[in-house]
Amino acid sequence: MSYTFESIAQLEHSKEFAKLHKKFHQFNPLKVLRVSHFEIRHSNVLGWLIDPDENHQFGSFFIKKLLSRLITRSENEEKLETIDYLPFLYSSLTDAVVYREVKTSTGRFIDLLVELPSLKVILIIENKFHALESENQLKDYLNYIKTQYSDYTIVPIYLTLASDAPSHPDYWSLDYHDVMDIITQHLELNSEVIADNIHDFLSYYTAILREELVEDNESLEMALKVYQMNQKAIDLLFVSQHQELRKQPRFKELYIGINDLSVNEQSALKRIYEKKKKTIDYIFTIGSNVLRQAFLKFAHIEELPEEVYNAHIRVPNFILPEWLDFEDIVGKPEAGYWLGSGLIIWFERTWNDFLKINVEIGPVPYENRLQLLSGLEDQGVSFRPSAKLEGKKYTKIYTELTYINDWANKQKIVEGMEKLYNNDSFNELLAQIAAAIENLKGKEKGRYEVDFREESILDTGSTQRRIPRDAFIKFVLNQGISEEYYKIQSHNASFLVPVFRDLEKVYGPTRMKWWWHDSTFTYWFERLKDGRLKLILELGPLVAEKRLLIVKQLEEMGVSFSVKSKQPTARYTRIFSDSTVINNWEDVEEVYQAMEELFGQVENRNLLTIIKSLG
Template sequence: MTFSIDAIAQLDHSKEFAILHQKFNKFNPLKVLRVDQYEIRHSNVLAWLLDPEENHYMGDFFVKKLLSRLLTKPENEDKSSSIHFLSYMYASFSDLEVFREVNTDKNRFIDLVIKVPSEKLVIMIENKFHAIESEGQLEEYITYVQSQFSQDGYTIIPVFLTLRSDLPSLDKYWVLDYNDILEIIETHIHLHKEAISDRIFDFLHDYIWILQEELVDDNDSVEIALEVYKANKAAIDLLYLNHYKDLLRQPRYRHESNQLNNLKLSEKEILHKIYKRNQQTIDFIFKMGSNVLREAFLSFAKMEKFPEEAYKAHVQVPNFILSEWQDFDQVLGEPEDGYWLGHGLITWFERTWDERLKINLEVGPIPYENRLKLLNNLENQGVNFRTSGKMEGKKYTKIYTATSDVGDWSDKQIVLKEMNRLYENPNLKSVFKKIAISLEKMGEEEEHVEEVIETATRQDVHTNCLQKPFLQFAEQHHIDVDRYAVQTNNASFLLPIFRELEEKYGPTRIKWWWHNSTFTYWFDRLKDDRLKLTLELGPLQPQQRLTVIEKLEKHGVAFQERSKQQSAKYTRLFSQSKVINDWEDTSEVYQEMERLFGDAKNQWLLECIELLR
């Protein structure tokens, strides 16, 4: 054979591959029937669930929950005012009819049409479990349904159902995803488990499992898949691409295409048999391992120096927070459990249905009083969002979105370039700044933001806005030139006492900043245009660090237990920030430097450090 037998054998011998294969090949009768692989069979299950007269004995529970979910999804907020949902919640739906594969005038087939004559309601569902839109498809479907029902006074709700809330090309469609379907089924089982027959329960349980396999990429499985792909890339690519031949047209797979073209038919058949025996496992490994969005995001996070806790390289929606937002955790309050990174704000990238890269910025499910105050402050500064986002009960409010064309989704560098373009957009920087101002105002317990902020202009990366004000600060505090360093976005400095303490406690155990001293200060220009001052204890030898901490504790300085561990390196003693309205105004920046350094807590900490002599 012209391809590597060793590579295939190594994959087959892989323990990690076997673990994944075992997970994906647990017995499920629905998988035996290939329900998991065909969109039409998912539509059949939905038709069964939606019909109140079917033998699931759910009545109209499923259809009413589906309607309420349509109403509450953030993507549908601008459509909800046109539909009288409350009347549907108390209707009987006893005359509901479900139609499958409805043939249009142009011989296309609508997946599901639900008709409720007593309520003059039609729900049309276009189901895209794995498929993508065809050109003109959605427009044709809604035109056909309107021609059949509008003249009789029916309200028509067109629904675009996908795995992960992909947005339709036609704005008239309501958005729904299979996570919503999963939640409705799980809710029904939770509420009515005792009344559900064993056979129905088993069927619903098996279907839930199929949906979870598609929707839930648990971290352990993802990590194993990445490990397997890294070690067996050649074999996985060859097996996968031999089956999905359309992908071979992409330039990134030119080498694999040449390999496969040189194979005999009998050799391709062997590859196909190996693939079919391990199809779901190989598909999952390939999807995880070859995901360019995730790989580009990892490079993006590294370039931006995001702390590990400030981002997650999710396969579909890699997300992050600005680390400086963590300064305002108490101001925002705790979000609901399970919300992204556990912070009240989140930013994420996604690949849209029309092959664009999109960045989103959202205010999440924090306590309503804080949500309302933040959104009011942002609105007063000109940040646009749906007015319904301020209503009590609303949990998610997008305050910024933007998209960018990606010329080649197979090229990591192109995707990374567009990520940077979206992230560096002046409009996004302006919103970041307005968030910072709003949070500062909230921290000061002020009710309204009165200052009007002009749209931020993109910072010239060659301009050092810290240098002049910091040199003035250094002169004022008699900081010699050998005790500070100024870079584009930060200025670090030492006080004489920090150097003196080196004689008693020694230098750091690893390279730290430019000085390897005991403590350090630095001013930062943050992404949201705040000036921040930080005081930090450095990575001294473990015993010396602990001695310093214990002495400071005696003077009332509080430390977390993790700071006392042998492995601990850095401990932040003080950090405070202030929004700078005009970074070109040297006087404003200098005055804020003085205010931050003169903060009462900072001065008290310096007094405590002086006592370490």
């Protein structure tokens, strides 16, 4: 077999593997007790923290913070109308009574039941640390408690690692990030008065949660590197100990080889795996993640530049390249938010095996947020009214699902991503966002307003996103641009003006292949996925000395450049771009008029005059 024991020996010599193994085997007494592996043990810790009469010295701090977090989560906004939640904020809650493993009439066990007698409220907490729901589980719990506490307000809570949506509509969402944040906050605020043994216990517990919840980029990179360099060894060790993978076609050949191993060899594999199980599991999970691999293929198909996506293993996320120009309007989000863009798109796998696409407005300054939401509302985008309140940070403006019947099949996931990305309703949203942004930009520049119309001709995929040839030909003829000075390619049409060629006599051609002409500057029209037409003027990758000379001269004449653009290693510098919404891409006259409008912008004309003076 190609998967040999020699590859395992090579794995043992990997420095990155050794570093990961050391990290995953730092001493934690709760790991020794295997608390991290069993849901019931997490429920026991939660029950202890929630009970105000326990010896943790929290009093009712934890239950109060848990409830306040519950009512402020965006997923739960619609449920606030069903209960009187204000008493949660001012009541002491010192009378809370906690019941664990409550048996129902169907023989199932509710993880935690919390009774608040003074408020006549009962909390059902279904804890899913790693496990999935059983059929009708949430419904059974709720029905049982309704019979037992008929005169109480019932608040059913679905607690998961990563905000998985409950299957039952009445359940409120909560996740372990909330639990970790509450404990961490208490430790930070009260470290001087908390008993050492309690402080140590909670520190060890939050370390377990952090390991599960907080993405460590350094560890991710190391795991990917180890897997890429030692895939045969990792696959052999992991797959040989997980018989449930036999159904996956991609491991068929590997299992044939494993079946041919002697009993002693199979026993050796088991001993090696068990000795370094956590490290091997982590590397295999990261390295062989099909969602990530599928997303990378999707990004390649859609020609997404590397700077606009993050191939995260659980929530691969991206923005449209054209959204990079939106920062002045949308605003810059708080540090650490996704890709640093106030608008974000991401894919995720749901608990019930659907692929989901999400679009969200993040934590940008309130003034920007309010004007963007109002602009989107004018274009017909719907969202919760509370999203416009000051203090709100995250607003999901779009979600869509498609079922994936084989999550081990990369191609099926790619097809699912393409289906969601090229869905008519998604493209409609992109057009609505574009119209809203253009209106906000237009108000700054005194332009007319545009609006998205449902009958607009929308883009349905990158292969169909073409510049109308007749419109562009009409434009170049009107501008007196001869045939050797322009070219139409897929969804862009590029052109030169004579002065760009004239400047080659002074500054030379580019130092590398650039477009079809290798000239000093270039213009191009681009048809964007969100339905806009964009005009771009760019300075090309000239020899560094000549390029910097142009930058210096333009700067002296009032053209602004970033620090990065003035580096000798810089290649391309965009010095003008503007866009406009096209309602009907099949209307040649509309597209032509938009081209004339963009090229005729005062800023562009002024730049062209300045460039002519360089010769």
